[in-house]
Amino acid sequence: MDWGMKNRLSKIIKPKDGRTVMLAVDHGYFMGPTSGLEQLDKMVNPLLPYADTLMLTRGALRNYIDPTCDIPIVLRVSGGTSIIGKELLHEGTVVSIEDAIRLNASGVAYSILVGAEFERDTILGMTQYIDEAERYGIPVIAVTAVGKEMVRDARYMSLASRMAAELGAHIVKTYFVKDFEKVIESCPVPVVIAGGKKQPEAEALKMAYDAIHAGAIGVDMGRNIFQSSNPVGMVKAVNAIVHKNATPKEAFEVFKGNKK
Ligand code: 5RP
Numbered sequence: 001m002d003w004g005m006k007n008r009l010s011k012i013i014k015p016k017d018g019r020t021v022m023l024a025v026d027h028g029y030f031m032g033p034t035s036g037l038e039q040l041d042k043m044v045n046p047l048l049p050y051a052d053t054l055m056l057t058r059g060a061l062r063n064y065i066d067p068t069c070d071i072p073i074v075l076r077v078s079g080g081t082s083i084i085g086k087e088l089l090h091e092g093t094v095v096s097i098e099d100a101i102r103l104n105a106s107g108v109a110y111s112i113l114v115g116a117e118f119e120r121d122t123i124l125g126m127t128q129y130i131d132e133a134e135r136y137g138i139p140v141i142a143v144t145a146v147g148k149e150m151v152r153d154a155r156y157m158s159l160a161s162r163m164a165a166e167l168g169a170h171i172v173k174t175y176f177v178k179d180f181e182k183v184i185e186s187c188p189v190p191v192v193i194a195g196g197k198k199q200p201e202a203e204a205l206k207m208a209y210d211a212i213h214a215g216a217i218g219v220d221m222g223r224n225i226f227q228s229s230n231p232v233g234m235v236k237a238v239n240a241i242v243h244k245n246a247t248p249k250e251a252f253e254v255f256k257g258n259k260k
Contacts, residue, residue, distance in 0.1 A: 004137030009170065011072035011106040012053050012139065013190060013217060019242050022192060023235065024222035025053035026076035026109070028060060029094070031083050036226040040064040041228050050235040055220055058095050058103055072106035074141060074220075078125060089145045090118045092125045097132040109132060109173070111143040114160040115150050123167065130168040141220075142169030143194075154179040161187040173220045174209045184215035195221035201228055201237070201255050206248040207243045218242050233257050 013020050025044055027034040036043055040056075041064040048054065048071050054064070055074040062196045079094040081087055091111050100108050110129050112122040116204055122145075130140045142164030154177050165188050174183065178240045184191055193211040195204060204224040211219065221238060226233040237255035240246035246254065 002137050005134075005139060005170075006249065008072075008106045008137065009139050012074060013173070014052055014243070017243060018190075018217055019051045019212070020192060021050070021217035021235070021239050022053045022055050022074060022218065022220035022241050023047055023225065024055045024194065025060065026056045027222060027227065029052045029076055029079040030081055030127075032097070034223075039232075045141045046232050047235045050115070050239045054059075054103060055105065055109055055222075056259065057097060061103055073104065074107040074109055075103060076099050077108045077129060078110040078143075087118065089116065090186065091122055092147075093129055097129070097136060097138065097177075100133075100135055100138060100177070105138065107139040107141055107171070109141040109143050111145045111146045112160065112164060113147055113157070114163060116147050123163070126164070126169070127167050134168070139170035140168070141171040141173055141192075144172060144174045146175060153177055154182045157183045158186050162189060163195070165189040172198045172216035176207050176214075176216075180211060180214040180216070186231045190217040192216055192218045192220045193249075195224035196238060197229045198223045201230075201234055202248065202252050205237055205241060205251045205255065206235075208238055209246075209251070213243060228255075230255060230257065 053072045057076045076092040077095040080092045110126040113124050131223050133140050144160035157174045161174050164172045172191050208219050225234045233255040237251040240251045240254045
């Protein structure tokens with residue numbers, strides 16, 4: 001692995017503890033103005049001091065984020081479907097590696113949909129992108145999307161995560177499930193969890209805690225932060241779990257703002 005790749009990975013996975021809080025606000029590429037992100041800059045700017053990286057689309061980066069910001073960027077580079085289309089998550093490349101480099105991305109994110117009838121398109125799309133990214137030392141985060149008809153269990157997440165890693169992804173983003181340690185132990189690259197649909201803050205914090213303690217290196221969380229009743233409190237609370245080994249109870253106090 002060359003110096004550049006290692007350096008970029010260190011911007012995503014913090015060397016001090018090997019963990020990461022990725023703030024995910026890339027939802028607009030298939031959901032449009034997602035609740036909480038209607039004015040993305042107003043929501044995101046107060047959260048940045050507590051996140052290690054920001055995951056978003058090139059349009060969000062160019063139109064909402066100040067180029068003087070110093071947070072490492074993970075760029076969403078797959079897409080091509082919408083929530084009202086017939087083949088949601090039948091994604092392909094939507095950002096060239098040159099544009100990702102131009103936008104100074106520290107990493108890129110590409111979704112695959114294992115188990116869908118079009119799985120091959122998404123997998124080949126990701127591997128072609130990995131080949132290009134490798135040429136420039138850009139790490140690829142495989143997003144193991146899960147279609148509505150798929151069973152979200154350790155068997156499925158293990159299959160999708162291990163496939164992504166075997167095919168060359170440098171980090172895998174998947175979903176927390178029961179027996180998550182099985183997913184971790186069979187995946188040879190670092191794993192982060194997506195937060196998934198909004199749930200009560202205490203439950204989301206417990207999920208992050210359990211994922212970390214099952215071996216995930218962190219979270220790539222969006223809706224459970226920016227749709228929270230207290231987004232700043234929530235990102236601080238997630239940060240406390242990931243980087244300060246806070247318990248869910250302690251983190252909930254941080255969320256409520258009681259904890260300094
Ligand atoms: C949307 C994504 C998001 O980055 C990912 O799902 C994390 O966001 P959330 O915590 O809201 O699920 O890939 O397709």
